[in-house]
Amino acid sequence: MKMCKGFFDKFFRIFVLVILASGEHVSGDPAVTTDGQCATKAGEGQESSSGTNDCPSGKPVSPLTEEIAKKHEKKNIAQPALTLSLFSNVPPTINFVRPDQQVEELPPAIRSRLKYYGDPSSVIAGYISRSGFTHSTDAGEYTFYFSLPYQINETKYYQMVRPYQKFNHFPDSWILGCKDKLAGNLLHFKIKYGSEEYGFFPRTFILPFDRISLKRAWDSTEKGAWILKPSCTFGGNGIEVVNDWKQIPENEYVVVQRYIPNPILCDGFKMDLRLYVHVTSIDPLRIYLLNEGSVRISAKKYTMDDLHNRAIHLTNRDVVPEDSGYFVDENMERGNRRSFTWLWGYLKEKYGVEHQPIWDSIKDVVIKTILTGEAKMRKSTRAFIKNRYSVHELFGFDILLDEDLKAWLMEVNVSPRFPRNILKRVTQPMLASMLNLAGVQIPAAEMLPKLKHSTEEDAVPEHLVMNRNLWTQPLTDEEKTKHAKYTGITDEVAQQSILDKLTPDDIRMLVETVGEYHRRGDFERIFPAPDTKKYHKFFKKPR
Structure with a gap:
């Protein structure tokens, strides 16, 4: 979808200000957060009328969530293990910290799903392992890959990257x-x-x-x-x-x-x-x-x-x-x-x-x-x-x-x-910011070959794990029509109607973009930006 100044003016005016003003969760649907509380429309905790620790949606707070909450209460733990999304029903990302910071320890059920592939003696390995990852020598069984790219004549091997895996190179970045x-x-x-x-x-x-x-x-x-x-x-x-x-x-x-x-x-x-x-x-x-x-x-x-x-x-x-x-x-x-x-x-x-x-x-x-x-x-x-x-x-x-x-x-x-x-x-603030920007999520059990038949001990609450529907949904005919329409519009005033009627794909893209921006740390987003329009002519085709 083509980005334009009108898009960002309207987007930040109508959408982002609402998000930032409403706390961690903006959806009307309740969600269970990692601190063991229920999140409502304004991100406020509630107890059910029964006095139990059940959510209004009927979802109980799991023992695993309570375990995370207890660890977070420790005085010597400065940073939470997970970064909550700004949006309800969107899973959190792993929180990476600098060497001079401490981070809470994730429960074994989550740590067992976090594997990284790369040089275990590298500087980056220290950041990854502090956040609960263990090193894997199997290039196919990892959650996070941080190593050299495939060579120029090996681009086809990128098709082996699984949907839940995070890989630190684009195909053909050479x-x-x-x-x-x-x-x-x-x-x-x-x-x-x-x-x-x-x-x-x-x-x-x-x-x-x-x-x-x-x-x-x-x-x-x-x-x-x-x-x-x-x-x-x-x-x-x-x-x-x-x-x-x-x-x-x-x-x-x-x-x-x-x-x-x-x-x-x-x-x-x-x-x-x-x-x-x-x-x-x-x-x-x-x-x-x-x-x-x-x-x-x-x-x-x-x-x-x-x-x-x-x-x-x-x-x-x-x-x-x-x-x-x-x-x-x-x-x-x-x-x-x-x-x-x-x-x-x-x-x-x-x-x-x-x-x-x-x-x-x-x-x-x-x-x-x-x-x-x-x-x-x-x-x-x-x-x-x-x-x-x-x-x-x-x-x-x-x-x-x-x-x-x-x-x-x-x-x-x-x-x-x-x-x-x-x-x-x-490098210390840069590496932590870069890893957080990457937005590494906890894979669901069904995504991992070794956990497809997991036991109750291996279970991780559904709200904490990756939801593939947020990433891999094919475009509907309506969404394809909207993409085609707005990539063909050059008039800036006409482009501003792009947010008048949001499709599910629009919402997924906005959730992804805003959540990422919230995790930017010491990085500045330089594209897209309010002056993005001047770069449109350099694209091979309208985006």
């Missing part, structure tokens, strides 16, 4: 993560929409296909440097800065870009930015950007007189020699990794500029970059993923600011790394 694929799409969009819209990446050539064009550009351009990047590597591996045509490989698959010679410097050292971008849904598209990030500073002072020393021109920790003096301050206010908070103060002091216009330009780069791969990822997701609940992805965007404070896209990473003992100021 279209952003591989430098040659990203460059090809950026060039296509630049040709189609012009440099004014897509002039945020350096002049780029893809070898060996563009070798003749590169030679022509090389000969006609003032003497300067170019940067060679292998098609699909990370961590600075294989990257070289060159200024001699003899250094250009003849038959290798590499991306060659004009080197930006005037980067913004910190005390004479080159720096760039690592941003964390969480795409929580590709259909419809929803993009969140972390409000903090990492300013990466090179180990050696910047000069164009030495192109071979990668510690001058690259900011990746992997390329820094041991004796370089590289260090990271825990507060990220000194050393080679600093925070965006530090950066905004630095720009204010040195350049006399406010950070918001720069931040807005960065958001624009992020959105337009993702839109270059949206159609491919959406098509593959529809083809291979059974449930839109299942997939989400955290991307690492590398951005360089030049002396004019223009934002340049360097690359996109599909599996950004999280250092264990550094960057805690950024």
Whole structure:
């Protein structure tokens, strides 16, 4: 369904304010919450006239729910194990917390359903296991997957992802993560929409296909440097800065870009930015950007007189020699990794500029970059993923600011790394927020092969487990007609009638979108937003 300014104006005016004003539950139907109380229209607890702990709907509070409530009453437990939905009859999500926070322990019946697949020694594993998950070595039996994506030629394997499973990659997200694929799409969009819209990446050539064009550009351009990047590597591996045509490989698959010679410097050292971008849904598209990030500073002072020393021109920790003096301050206010908070103060002091216009330009780069791969990822997701609940992805965007404070896209990473003992100021709140945004739910027993014949001891109250009807309902003829109607309307005034008559699909989408936004933590949703209309032209087809 196409998103527009009118949609959001009306949506937030009529719908969200009602939700936020009414507490945790807004439906008129009662629901059992995890604190052992019954929720009514305004989220208020009630007792039945019999004086028992039964709900008005006749549903008793289960022993398991009471067990959760008792654990939550403990003084030393600061965070609940589950995040309740804003809506009645919508199951909660697992609550993930930072290492400096405590979280209540879930009962064994729930913990037995929570399995994760990934490196058990990774930083992310600590966050997941604290919330009740145990590690699984079986790639097919997991609730939560957080590891590397399937390779480029393995997209078909995404069809093995089961409807209750949460997988941290979209099919074909390599279209952003591989430098040659990203460059090809950026060039296509630049040709189609012009440099004014897509002039945020350096002049780029893809070898060996563009070798003749590169030679022509090389000969006609003032003497300067170019940067060679292998098609699909990370961590600075294989990257070289060159200024001699003899250094250009003849038959290798590499991306060659004009080197930006005037980067913004910190005390004479080159720096760039690592941003964390969480795409929580590709259909419809929803993009969140972390409000903090990492300013990466090179180990050696910047000069164009030495192109071979990668510690001058690259900011990746992997390329820094041991004796370089590289260090990271825990507060990220000194050393080679600093925070965006530090950066905004630095720009204010040195350049006399406010950070918001720069931040807005960065958001624009992020959105337009993702839109270059949206159609491919959406098509593959529809083809291979059974449930839109299942997939989400955290991307690492590398951005360089030049002396004019223009934002340049360097690359996109599909599996950004999280250092264990550094960057805690950024990664700790980011990882907790990202996991909560993902919205991991407890699978129902019938969804799990090993629990299809579960005993009473294995039982989990129905209101706590995933309801597949919220995610996998096919569109009715009426809903298909409405989708077709509003994707064809370009008049903004006419679009505002989209919420006049809500279909069940509309309600499911609104519940999903609002609930997710409520869990955003330190992320900012940048798409959709009130100014989304200006990006409509970049979609292959109306959405």
